Amino acid sequence: MAFTRATGKHRRPSRIQRRTARAAGVAALATTGVVGAVAAPAFAAEPAAEQTGLTPVVTMGDTVAQKIDAQAVAQKQAAxxxxxxxxxxxAARxxxxxxxxxxxxxxxxxxxxxxRAAREAERKRLNTFVSPISGSYVSTGYKSGGAVWSSGSHTGVDFHASSGTAVHSVGMGEVVEAGWGGSYGNQVVIKMNDGTYTQYGHLSSSSVSVGQKVTPGQQIGLSGATGNVTGPHLHFEARTGPEYGSDIDPVAYLRSHGVNV
Structure with missing residues (x-):
């Protein structure tokens, strides 16, 4: 059974029908390849963009592109x-x-x-010489003559000191003798670092032993009156070697090492 439109005045096609027809026409023109030559005037007569639905699609594409560009710029800036x-x-590290x-x-x-300062101070300290008895003086000089000495003259010097006065090593060295020394009584002999020797005689006691290292000013014993003496004092000698008879002027020796005697 077929349906026919009534005769008489016809109604205008609806908007949906018009859009459908336009879409079909565009598709037909695209397949024939005459869109550029023929369709242009036809498109000029087309209804407004809001009726075609094409412009919203293009606008949406531009917005997406802008968002992608903005995202790319933000990512680049973040990088x-x-x-x-x-x-x-x-740079900070x-x-x-x-x-x-x-x-x-x-x-x-x-x-x-x-x-370096500590080593230098220690070197100076170790190379320093002091008087064998602090605050004392020479009571009998070097090479003084008399029958008291078996050699006929004094081989050292005597420092004034009462018994029990502290006796010090005049410099750094090693003890090579400590004990009885005949006419010297109790004595200590030290080999100094420069190769010379110093002797400390007539001690009442000694406080060091053979082989012991001593430093300048270290106490090595107490003065006394042991051996061949007439009274308490310290007999001090300086020698070039350990043997008796190698003595040198003790005052000149001490002064050459900076000791004021």
Missing amino acids: EEAIAKKKAEE ERAAEAAKEAKERAEKVREAKE
Whole structure:
């Protein structure tokens, strides 16, 4: 059974029908290849864009592109900021490492300077000479003559001292004798660092032993009146060797090492 439109005045096609027809026409023109030559005038007579539905599609595409571009720009900026941050952090670490290195070098230099100063102070201390009895004086000089000495003259000097006065090593050295020494009584003989020898006689007691290292000013015994003496005092000799008869002027010896006697 077929349906026919009533005769008489016809109604205008609906909007949906018109759009459908236009879409079909566009498709037909596209397949024939005459869109550029023939369809242009036809498109000029087409209804407004809001009726075709084409413009919203294009507008949507532009918006997406803009969002993609904005996202790309943001990602690039974030990457550049990350690179800059990394470089800044690396630079900060390098500066910190350099500062730590410089601080370490300064501390090392300070430590070395202190060690050098300490070594120099110790060297000076060890090379310092002192008087064998503090605050004393020479009561009998070197080479004084008389029958008291078997050699006919004094081979050392006597320092005034009462019994029990502290006797000190005049410098750094090693004890080579400590004990009874005949006419010298109780004695101590020290080989000094410069190869000379010093002797301390007539002691009431000694406080060091053979082989012991001694330093300048170290107490090695107490003065007394042992051996061939007429009273308490300290007999002090300086020698070039350990043997008797190798004596040298004790006052000149001490003065040559900076001792004021």
